[in-house]
Amino acid sequence: MFGAIPFTHTGVRATWALSDTVSLIAGVNNGWDQVTDKNRDKTVELGATFNPIRPLNISISGYSGKEPAGTGNGTRTSINAVGSYNINRALSVGAELLNVSQDIPAGGGATTSAKYTGLAGYGSYMFAPKLRGVARVEQFDDKDGLHFRVAGTKYRELTATGAYLASDSFEARAELRQDKATNAVFRDFNGATSKTLMTLAVQGLYKF
Incomplete structure (x- = not known):
C-alpha cells in the first residue's frame, strides 16, 4: 500500500487457527x-x-522494532488493517488503513517522532467469467516527511486495472495509475521531480 510498507521480511512467522473464523499470527524478523x-x-x-x-474478511497486523533513523536507531511501529466484503458473486469491495510512526534520535538522549497515514478503497467486478475490472483510490498523508523526505506532503492515487483470466493458473493484467501530490516528490528517468506521476503496467501471474 502506497509503497510505504516493507516489501520483504526475513525471519520466522507462525499462524495459529483458533477456529474456522479466527487465526492469530506472530513472528520475528530482521526489520523492514x-x-x-x-x-x-x-x-x-x-x-x-x-x-x-x-x-x-478482516485482517489486522502490527510490526514494531528498532530501525535506522537519523543518526541512530529508533522504534518504528506500523499498524495495518484490511477488510474485504463480497457483495455477490461478481462484485466485491474493500478498504485498507495504514499508520506508521518512527522515533528519531535527536542527540543528548532526546528523540523526536514522525508518522504517516494512508487510507485506500477498492471495488472489483467480474464482467464475464474471464474478465475482471478493479478500481482503487488511495489517500496518503506524510505530514512529517517520514516517507517522501518532504514535510507536509499529501497525495491521492487512482488506479484502474483490467484482468483476463486465461485459465485457472494464468492471469494477465493491464493497469493504469495516476498519482497527484502537494509537493514535487515523484522523480522521472531524467532525475527531474514532479507533483504528478502516471504509470502503465502489464503483469502476468502464474499460479503453481
Missing part, C-alpha cells in the same frame, strides 16, 4: 526490507485474521 540485519534489534510481528461471516 533487511535480508541482513542492520542492527542487533529484531522486529516483532503480531496479527489476526477474522472471517465472522462468509463474505467478510
Whole structure:
C-alpha cells in the first residue's frame, strides 16, 4: 500500500487457527526490507485474521522494532488493517488503513517522532467469467516527511486495472495509475521531480 510498507521480511512467522473464523499470527524478523540485519534489534510481528461471516474478511497486523533513523536507531511501529466484503458473486469491495510512526534520535538522549497515514478503497467486478475490472483510490498523508523526505506532503492515487483470466493458473493484467501530490516528490528517468506521476503496467501471474 502506497509503497510505504516493507516489501520483504526475513525471519520466522507462525499462524495459529483458533477456529474456522479466527487465526492469530506472530513472528520475528530482521526489520523492514533487511535480508541482513542492520542492527542487533529484531522486529516483532503480531496479527489476526477474522472471517465472522462468509463474505467478510478482516485482517489486522502490527510490526514494531528498532530501525535506522537519523543518526541512530529508533522504534518504528506500523499498524495495518484490511477488510474485504463480497457483495455477490461478481462484485466485491474493500478498504485498507495504514499508520506508521518512527522515533528519531535527536542527540543528548532526546528523540523526536514522525508518522504517516494512508487510507485506500477498492471495488472489483467480474464482467464475464474471464474478465475482471478493479478500481482503487488511495489517500496518503506524510505530514512529517517520514516517507517522501518532504514535510507536509499529501497525495491521492487512482488506479484502474483490467484482468483476463486465461485459465485457472494464468492471469494477465493491464493497469493504469495516476498519482497527484502537494509537493514535487515523484522523480522521472531524467532525475527531474514532479507533483504528478502516471504509470502503465502489464503483469502476468502464474499460479503453481
